[in-house]
Amino acid sequence: MADYKAPLRDIDFVLKDFLNCEQHYAGLTGCEELGADLMDAIIGEGAKFAENVVNPIAASGDEQGCQYVDGKVTTPSGFKEAFRQWGEGGWQTLGIPVAAGGQGLPSSLGSVIGEMVGAPSWAFSMYGGLALAPVTCLLNGGTEEQKQRYLPKLLSGEWAGTMCLTEAHCGSDVGLLRTKASKNDDGTYTLQGTKIFISGGEQDMTDNIIHAILARVEGAPAGTKGISLFIAPKYWVDEDGAMGEFNNINCGAIEKKMGLKASATCVMNYDGARAVLLGEENRGLEIMFKLMNAARLGTALQGLAMGEMAYQGAVSYARDRLQMRSLTGPKNPNGPADPIMVHPDVRRMLLTQKAFVEGQRGLIYWLAQQVDLSQFGSEEQQAEAGQLLELLTPIAKAFCTETAQEVTYLGVQVFGGHGYISDNGMERIARDNRISTVYEGTTGIQALDLIGRKVLGSGGSVLRNFTKIVHKYCEANKDNAQLAEFIAPLVLLNKEWGEVTMAVGEKAMADADEVGAASVDYLMYSGYVVFAFLWAQMAEVAQQKLDSGMDDPLYHGKLKTARFYFQRLLPRTASHKAAMLAGAAGLMGMAEEEFIC
């Protein structure tokens, strides 16, 4: 299978040419020293880690999977050693404040590392990603004593962690959760219950596992108002950080699943486990929800990472595979056939992949900068970034992962029958990626968040603030003839976006189901418009570079990909518009027995 090669040139384009990251970092309090050299060095080391440490264990990790015997989980060969190197390399501490023992680097840099390390094996990267769950909970809701107790070894990679939320009967609907916590005389709590789908709930890579667990204290209110957040380690940790006895947290099974087989998805039983409360009783969700935006952007990143792998594989195969002659006559006359790259439909598939992958990278890295600003920026910057993130996080999560399904689907398709064969890697990527539209909130959940809570919930203002930014951009570039092919359709769609929002909003006042009926098509429509905004800007930058005499294939390719996006993919807004305006009656009017008779 094609080996992963970190797309450093495209990352460089997005960070430096498009997002002016040097200027961005220079303006962030505490990050001023993150100049181009340091940044390049960190990204270069991340690329090496991804290519040399993670890539070699990716395919074998899928093939071996995790093994479960008598409560113990064995991870695939090489995972333990790779995780050790991950910890030793300091990768776990990248975005953690210096005061908490981290490197204090901005979160946007973490996204770049996350993309690269996740691309060859998302399953591997999940162990480090999930270790950040208790870390973030502690940083957001822990006392100084609690931080001292758990953070050092979580950050060194000697311990890992989990986020324990889902129960068998309770996924999207967290208010239904039943895991019980009863308070002990010493101030700790005792947990009873069972969680499912706990990534890294048990593994053989680290000495201890620190679980962040949502549970309901005895006597607490029903629903989401009675949920508390606890830290419970696999082996008890004393106040001084020393590891003690086994804490009655048992892994009952691991799931057989479609992909991510090297990531252990565990059923976890708390059979009287001791736990410490984070923050106050019944206010656990407030702390946990602060994880949520990061987790959603992290899942968008999975779509990007898997898509990049599929794109690299497909381009490489299309260059090498000889099959049929070009419709316009042989292009490889001395060979038995032409490389399939000559066939227009193969190029359509590759350009679809490229337009989505690079659009995703543009969006996610841009939003990661907004996260930087929301943490380190001025008060005004924080407010602006916060509004952008509110609107764009559900779009990024759902739109990047949905379009990534198409990208990984096309990876298999370009390979033809060979794409279906495990050795070639494409089918693994499609399987690994399939969960991304599901976990951390399904596409349906993101869509309801977008249109219900964010757009209509703000009376439209959260959307208007964004369409104004787009409008301003279009105004500023309306006389640029070179960009007219991008700006003209963007102007129309930006206006139409407001109109369809009004139309859905009006119907929703009469019937709340209209929100749900429009939601996913509304989200997809919005995603295509946001990508158009990004592609227009990336085309502008590429055009400027070309105009300035930098005759680089990257800039030519970028401009042509923008054109492809506008001509071939953006018209999908028309179908999503029609579908979202079709209304709820056609959905809700089906009697249950009319689905299957």
Place this chain on the structure above:
Amino acid sequence: MADYKAPLRDIDFVLKDFLNCEQHYAGLTGCEELGADLMDAIIGEGAKFAENVVNPIAASGDEQGCQYVDGKVTTPSGFKEAFRQWGEGGWQTLGIPVAAGGQGLPSSLGSVIGEMVGAPSWAFSMYGGLALAPVTCLLNGGTEEQKQRYLPKLLSGEWAGTMCLTEAHCGSDVGLLRTKASKNDDGTYTLQGTKIFISGGEQDMTDNIIHAILARVEGAPAGTKGISLFIAPKYWVDEDGAMGEFNNINCGAIEKKMGLKASATCVMNYDGARAVLLGEENRGLEIMFKLMNAARLGTALQGLAMGEMAYQGAVSYARDRLQMRSLTGPKNPNGPADPIMVHPDVRRMLLTQKAFVEGQRGLIYWLAQQVDLSQFGSEEQQAEAGQLLELLTPIAKAFCTETAQEVTYLGVQVFGGHGYISDNGMERIARDNRISTVYEGTTGIQALDLIGRKVLGSGGSVLRNFTKIVHKYCEANKDNAQLAEFIAPLVLLNKEWGEVTMAVGEKAMADADEVGAASVDYLMYSGYVVFAFLWAQMAEVAQQKLDSGMDDPLYHGKLKTARFYFQRLLPRTASHKAAMLAGAAGLMGMAEEEFIC
């Protein structure tokens, strides 16, 4: 996981209400006795076989997969016994002429059985399906002696068979094949070479395996003009049908692949295997291509079958799974939450599945009737059916399998995280189905066949003959107010279909790459229009039944699903139209190094 339940009521609707199959069969020479009672009996028995024999081995078959040791392949538990029952039940002979030892039933009935038996385990159904490859080759190109020699045990299920075409360097481009045949003094040939992706190339279910193999006789012309078709059994078969020695056909490996794990995908080595020629030297493709239309409709059927499984599972889960409250207030106030069926977006997903699955069934069964007519009809009927099949077979193959990807995707999505878990079956269906847009000609190959060979190749006449049929239907129903919501858009699209064809055709005269650049979007566009024609007719039938006082949920559901299709799915023609008219320049203008720098 949800067990398969044959959708007998919907099958009944399509066959009897929509396609008037009783009248259809009564008019077929040799099939006059296939009345409703006999048909119901056969379909009922097929349903039992699917539910009671195939369904129980479906999930375990995927889990166990096929095992390869030292040239031998072991199929999963129960497969051998199920195949024995398949043979004993006479299912292998259904559509085979009475004169050749079959039951002489029309091919359309075989499609119904094929859907039902394939739905729980397409992998199982492939063994019987591939056994038909040498059977069909023999019927089309074999001498009487050859038929006598191989057919009886192929039809009894004691032997199975394969179709051996693909080589490592030669998939879509069959002209590149290298397997060599040299003629022996006794008139037989000796084969040397290696084939890959041979389904059922080796297995432990039958006493012998009869391979239909494409190879090149020494000295034959290069390319497709030098390909001959051979029959070579695993164990030699004498003229009297007696089994002899092992014939040096070795299985070198089986592929690890994304799905269909219970179907052995074999690397086959012919190490001096003896073979007999079918028909004349260098004319093997003529015989083999007669298989192709049936294989393409058979693959369309896979999309339908997998989609039906995914739809059944999703509806059942949506009824049972309690999560969140309805946006318009609790619908299950005494329970902890509402069934997810109350959520508009879940209904959107279910209706998308239903509209595609039932549209596929309508199209495929209709085309299967055309196959009947092309075999048993009057001369005029044969000609008409032939033209319809020419146009609609590539559409059925590619559009049914592409939309089936969406259906099986949504099966996982409705289940949420539980859809990713193997026990629930949804992920297996998605994996099994993934190959359907690839084998028997990828979507890209079908699209080129449609627009290049069929539509433009006939100067548009093959399309015009069909749009005239649609036009006539619309004219006949233009005053039916109840159908106006379907007829009005169909009229417009039917006209537009001709226009976009003209537009692409004109561009293609200047540049052949324009054909490829438009091809897949053209095919998808065409598929949506064809489905609109079918859904309009199915809505008409349902409306008539309701008007006649048959107040049946099936008819209500059918009418509402037609409405959903027109409102929510048909608008996708707009994006495919824009994409197909975008032209080739944007694709072909990319320099190779601009894809990845």
